[in-house]
Amino acid sequence: VQVHYRSDYKPYPYDIKDVYLAFDLAPNATIVDTTLTIQRKADADNQAPLCLDGVDLELLSIAIDDKELDQSEYRLIEDGLEVLNVPERFTLTTKVKISPDTNTSLEGLYLSSGKYCTQCEAQGFRKITFYPDRPDVMSTFKVRIEAVADKFPHLLSNGNRIEHGEIEGGKHYAVWEDPFKKPSYLFALCAGDYDLLTSSFTTMTGREVRLEIYVDKGKLDQCHHAMESLKKAMKWDEEVFGLEYDLDTYMIVAVGDFNMGAMENKGLNIFNTKYVLASPDTATDTDFIDVEAVIGHEYFHNWTGNRVTCRDWFQLSLKEGLTVFRDQEFTADQTDHGVKRIEDVKVIRSHQFAEDAGPMAHPIRPDSYIEMNNFYTVTVYNKGAEVIRMYQTLLGRDGFKRGLDVYFERHDGQAVTCEDFVRAMEDANGYDLQQFRRWYSQAGTPEVTVSSNYDADKRQLTLSFTQSCRPTPGQEDKEPFHIPVKVGLIDTLGKDIELKPVSLTDSDARVEGDIVHLKSAQQSVTFDDVPRNVIPSILRGFSAPVKLHYDYSLKELIFLFANDSDSFNRWQAGQELFSRVIFDLCEQQEKGGTLRFDDSVVSATKNLLDDNSLDGQFKSLALTIPGVSTLLEQTNSINIDHLITARDFLKKQLAEKLELDWLLHYQTNRHLGDYEQDKESVSKRALCGTCLGYLMTLEKDSAYQLALKQLETANNMTDASIALQLIVHSNYEQKLKVAEDFYQKWQSEELVINKWLSIMATDPSDETIDRIESLLDHPSFELKNPNKVRSLIGAFTSANPRQFHRADGRGYEYLARQIKSLYAINPQVSARLTGAFNRWRKFDSERQQKMRQQLEVILSMPELSKDVFEIASKALK
Ligand code: DPP
Ligand code: ZN
Numbered sequence: 001v002q003v004h005y006r007s008d009y010k011p012y013p014y015d016i017k018d019v020y021l022a023f024d025l026a027p028n029a030t031i032v033d034t035t036l037t038i039q040r041k042a043d044a045d046n047q048a049p050l051c052l053d054g055v056d057l058e059l060l061s062i063a064i065d066d067k068e069l070d071q072s073e074y075r076l077i078e079d080g081l082e083v084l085n086v087p088e089r090f091t092l093t094t095k096v097k098i099s100p101d102t103n104t105s106l107e108g109l110y111l112s113s114g115k116y117c118t119q120c121e122a123q124g125f126r127k128i129t130f131y132p133d134r135p136d137v138m139s140t141f142k143v144r145i146e147a148v149a150d151k152f153p154h155l156l157s158n159g160n161r162i163e164h165g166e167i168e169g170g171k172h173y174a175v176w177e178d179p180f181k182k183p184s185y186l187f188a189l190c191a192g193d194y195d196l197l198t199s200s201f202t203t204m205t206g207r208e209v210r211l212e213i214y215v216d217k218g219k220l221d222q223c224h225h226a227m228e229s230l231k232k233a234m235k236w237d238e239e240v241f242g243l244e245y246d247l248d249t250y251m252i253v254a255v256g257d258f259n260m261g262a263m264e265n266k267g268l269n270i271f272n273t274k275y276v277l278a279s280p281d282t283a284t285d286t287d288f289i290d291v292e293a294v295i296g297h298e299y300f301h302n303w304t305g306n307r308v309t310c311r312d313w314f315q316l317s318l319k320e321g322l323t324v325f326r327d328q329e330f331t332a333d334q335t336d337h338g339v340k341r342i343e344d345v346k347v348i349r350s351h352q353f354a355e356d357a358g359p360m361a362h363p364i365r366p367d368s369y370i371e372m373n374n375f376y377t378v379t380v381y382n383k384g385a386e387v388i389r390m391y392q393t394l395l396g397r398d399g400f401k402r403g404l405d406v407y408f409e410r411h412d413g414q415a416v417t418c419e420d421f422v423r424a425m426e427d428a429n430g431y432d433l434q435q436f437r438r439w440y441s442q443a444g445t446p447e448v449t450v451s452s453n454y455d456a457d458k459r460q461l462t463l464s465f466t467q468s469c470r471p472t473p474g475q476e477d478k479e480p481f482h483i484p485v486k487v488g489l490i491d492t493l494g495k496d497i498e499l500k501p502v503s504l505t506d507s508d509a510r511v512e513g514d515i516v517h518l519k520s521a522q523q524s525v526t527f528d529d530v531p532r533n534v535i536p537s538i539l540r541g542f543s544a545p546v547k548l549h550y551d552y553s554l555k556e557l558i559f560l561f562a563n564d565s566d567s568f569n570r571w572q573a574g575q576e577l578f579s580r581v582i583f584d585l586c587e588q589q590e591k592g593g594t595l596r597f598d599d600s601v602v603s604a605t606k607n608l609l610d611d612n613s614l615d616g617q618f619k620s621l622a623l624t625i626p627g628v629s630t631l632l633e634q635t636n637s638i639n640i641d642h643l644i645t646a647r648d649f650l651k652k653q654l655a656e657k658l659e660l661d662w663l664l665h666y667q668t669n670r671h672l673g674d675y676e677q678d679k680e681s682v683s684k685r686a687l688c689g690t691c692l693g694y695l696m697t698l699e700k701d702s703a704y705q706l707a708l709k710q711l712e713t714a715n716n717m718t719d720a721s722i723a724l725q726l727i728v729h730s731n732y733e734q735k736l737k738v739a740e741d742f743y744q745k746w747q748s749e750e751l752v753i754n755k756w757l758s759i760m761a762t763d764p765s766d767e768t769i770d771r772i773e774s775l776l777d778h779p780s781f782e783l784k785n786p787n788k789v790r791s792l793i794g795a796f797t798s799a800n801p802r803q804f805h806r807a808d809g810r811g812y813e814y815l816a817r818q819i820k821s822l823y824a825i826n827p828q829v830s831a832r833l834t835g836a837f838n839r840w841r842k843f844d845s846e847r848q849q850k851m852r853q854q855l856e857v858i859l860s861m862p863e864l865s866k867d868v869f870e871i872a873s874k875a876l877k
Contacts, residue, residue: 006314013044016139025147027101050083053126053133058097112257115192122372125184135183136415146173152191188265195220214253222277229292233299264301284718297327317364321384338567352378353633356445358838361472365440370870386545402428435482443472449549464524483518486543494563500528540566558604585646616683620690628801655694666691689722758795764802797836809850816854827865834871
C-alpha cells in the first residue's frame with residue numbers, strides 16, 4: 001500500500017486553462033468526452049510528463065491537438081495515465097466509458113434509485129475521467145449532458161445553464177457553464193426526474209438569486225424547512241461576515257444513497273435526504289436543527305472552501321474546521337448559545353477524545369494517509385472548529401473578523417494552506433501565533449491539571465496549572481500548547497467576583513480579561529482581593545479542547561451545578577458529579593458489597609429539575625447522565641460491565657427517589673394542543689423526554705402506559721420516536737408488537753424507518769443481536785444504502801455498548817461479518833464501521849483478545865479495500 005505524505009507536496013507542472021466535459025448518460029456505458037486546454041507552467045521542467053489520475057475508466061481514445069496518440073505515446077499506469085513529451089501548449093481530448101449502474105462505492109458518477117448523481121470529494125473525479133484530480137488544479141468547467149428525456153427530464157451541473165434542447169431518439173441535452181475556477185472535487189452532475197421547489201433571495205447588493213431544491217417525487221412538502229434554512233444562512237453570512245453569494249442560481253439536490261451528509265459542489269450542492277427532508281410528523285426537533293445546520297454548512301463553504309480552497313488534502317481542516325465553526329455559530333444564533341455549546345462539546349468528548357487517544361490519532365492537519373476518505377474525521381472537522389474558536393477567543397470577535405477579511409483579500413480564487421490562514425490572522429492583528437501553530441501539528445488531547453491555594457492573610461488565591469499531552473502514534477514527545485483557559489471565581493453567594501490578577505513572577509501565566517494564557521508546562525496565576533471560600537470555575541465555555549482536572553469536593557460540584565453563571569460549566573459540574581458517582585460505584589463493585597452514593601446527589605438533581613429560571617433544553621442536557629463512550633474516555637482502564645451497571649444503577653436510583661418529581665415535570669411540560677415549533681415547545685418536549693426516560697427505568701406499568709399514550713397521541717416525530725425508543729429499550733412485554741405497529745405505520749417513510757432500525761439496534765436486551773441479524777433480510781434494510789447501514793449496524797456498534805461489548809464476543813463477530821459483506825460494495829462506509837474496534841485496548845484482556853481476533857479476520861479478507869485496511873492495520877499496530 002502507498003502512504004501519502006504532506007511533506008511530499010509538489011506543485012502540478014501544468015495549468016488546465018479550461019475543461020469541457022460531454023456526458024452521454026447510459027447505465028452501463030456512459031461515455032465521457034473530455035477536452036482539456038493545457039499549458040506548461042513557466043517554472044516547470046520542460047520534460048515533465050503529463051500525469052493524470054483515472055480509476056475504473058475504460059479508455060476509448062486519446063488525442064493531442066486532434067491527433068490520435070498511438071500506444072507508444074502514453075502509458076496507462078495504476079490509477080492513472082502518463083503522457084510523455086507533450087508540447088508547451090496543447091489540447092488533450094480523451095474518451096472514456098464508465099458504468100454508473102454498477103458503481104456501488106457511491107464515489108464518482110453513480111446511478112441509484114433511477115437517478116444519476118456524483119460525489120467527487122475527495123478523489124472521486126478520477127472515476128469519471130482522466131484528470132489531475134487534486135484540489136490545487138483549478139479550472140473553469142463547461143459541461144454538456146445528454147440523456148433519455150422522459151426518464152431524466154432534469155439535467156444539472158455547476159453554474160449556469162446556457163443551452164438546452166431536444167435531440168432525436170427521445171433524448172435531450174443541456175449545457176452548463178461555471179464561470180468560477182474550481183478544483184475537480186467540486187464538480188457535480190445530477191440527472192433524474194425530481195420534484196422541484198423554487199424560491200429566491202435578494203442579496204445585500206440587490207442581486208436576485210434563484211433557489212432550487214430538487215427532491216424525489218412526492219417529497220415536496222418536506223422541503224420547506226430546508227428552503228427557509230437556506231435563506232437564513234444566506235442572510236446570516238452577509239450580516240455576520242459580509243459574505244455574499246456569487247452565482248445566479250443555488251441548487252440543492254437531495255439523494256437517498258449518499259456516503260456523507262452533504263457536499264458543497266459549486267452552485268449545485270448534493271445532500272443526503274436526511275439533511276433536507278423534514279416535516280413535523282416525520283422529523284424530530286433535532287432533525288430540524290440538523291437540516292438547518294447542514295444547509296448552513298454547505299452554503300458557508302461557498303466562501304470557506306470554494307472561493308478559497310485547499311492546496312492539498314492534508315489541509316482539509318482549513319475549510320472544514322472553519323466551516324464547522326461557522327455553522328456552529330449560525331445554529332447558536334438561531335437557537336441558544338449555551339445549549340449549542342454543550343451539544344458541540346459532547347461530540348468532542350465522546351468521539352474526538354476517543355479518536356485522539358486511539359490508533360488513528362492525528363493532528364487537525366494530518367501528516368500522512370493511506371486513504372484520504374478516512375481523514376474526514378471528528379478531529380479534522382470538530383477539533384478543527386475548536387481551534388478556529390480559539391482564534392476568536394484570543395483575538396476577539398472583531399480581530400477574528402479582521403483576520404478573515406485579510407484571508408479573503410489575499411486568497412480569493414486560490415488553493416491555500418492552513419499556514420496561510422494562520423498568517424492572515426497574525427498579520428491582521430499583529431498577534432504572535434507561533435506557539436498556537438502547534439494545534440495544527442501535534443495530535444492528542446492536552447490535559448490540564450489545576451490546583452488552588454488560598455492565602456488568607458493576603459486574601460490572594462493562586463491557581464497552579466500544569467499541561468501535558470500523551471504520546472500518539474508517531475509523536476512521542478509534545479511541546480506545550482498555547483491554551484486559552486477562561487476562568488471565573490465564584491463567591492459563597494454564587495456571584496462571580498471581579499478578577500484582579502497580579503504578577504508575582506515572570507513565569508506567571510498572562511491573564512487578559514477572564515482568559516489565562518497557558519504557554520508552558522507549569523504556570524500559575526494569582527488573584528488579589530479574593531474573599532474566603534471562593535470556588536474557581538475553570539475552562540468556562542470549554543475555551544480549549546482539553547481535558548481538565550481539578551479536585552473539586554462533592555459539595556463544590558453541587559454548588560457549581562446550582563450556581564455557575566457560565567452555563568457550560570454549570571452543565572459540566574453536573575456531568576462531573578454524575579461521573580464521579582459512577583466511578584465510585586465501579587470501585588464498590590470491585591470490592592463487593594451493596595452499591596450506594598451520597599443523597600446530596602439526589603437533592604442536587606432535584607434542585608436543578610425544579611429551577612424555574614432554567615430552559616427545558618438545558619435542563620434536559622444537565623439531567624442526562626454522561627454516556628458510556630464519554631465515560632470511557634475519562635479513565636484509563638475500566639471494567640465495562642461494572643461501568644454499565646453503575647450507570648444504570650445511578651439512573652434508576654434517581655428515578656426512584658425522585659419519581660413524583662419526574663412525573664410532575666413530565667405532566668406540567670406535556671403539551672397536548674396543536675403542534676408548535678417555537679423554542680419553548682421544543683424545550684418542553686426535550687424535558688418531557690428526559691423525565692419519561694427516568695420513569696421508564698422503574699419498569700412500572702404506569703410508566704409504560706405513559707409512554708404508550710405518548711406514542712399513540714403524538715402529533716410529531718419528536719414525541720413519537722422518544723416514546724418508541726423508551727418502550728423498545730424497556731422490558732415491556734408487548735414491546736415487539738409496538739415496534740411492529742410503528743413499522744407498519746411508517747414503512748413508506750424511509751427516514752422514519754431508519755430511526756426505527758436504530759431503535760431496534762440499540763435495545764440493550766440480550767435478544768438484540770438475533771433480532772438485528774434477521775433485520776438484515778427485512779424489507780426495510782438495504783446493504784447498499786449507507787443511511788441504512790449506519791442506522792442498523794453503525795447504531796449497534798456505537799450506541800449499544802451492552803450488546804456490542806457482550807462478553808461472549810458475539811457483538812464483535814456480528815460487526816466483522818457485516819464488514820465482510822460490505823467492503824467490496826462500499827469501502828468508505830465499511831472503513832467507518834471498522835473504526836468501532838479502535839479502542840479495543842481499553843477493555844479487559846478477554847475482550848481485547850476477541851476484538852483483536854476480529855480485526856485479524858478483517859485483515860485476512862481477500863482484496864481488502866485500502867480504506868478498511870488502513871483502519872484495521874493501524875488498530876493492530
Ligand atoms: N465537504 C463535505 C462537507 O463536509 C464533505 N462531506 O461538507
Ligand atoms: Zn464541510
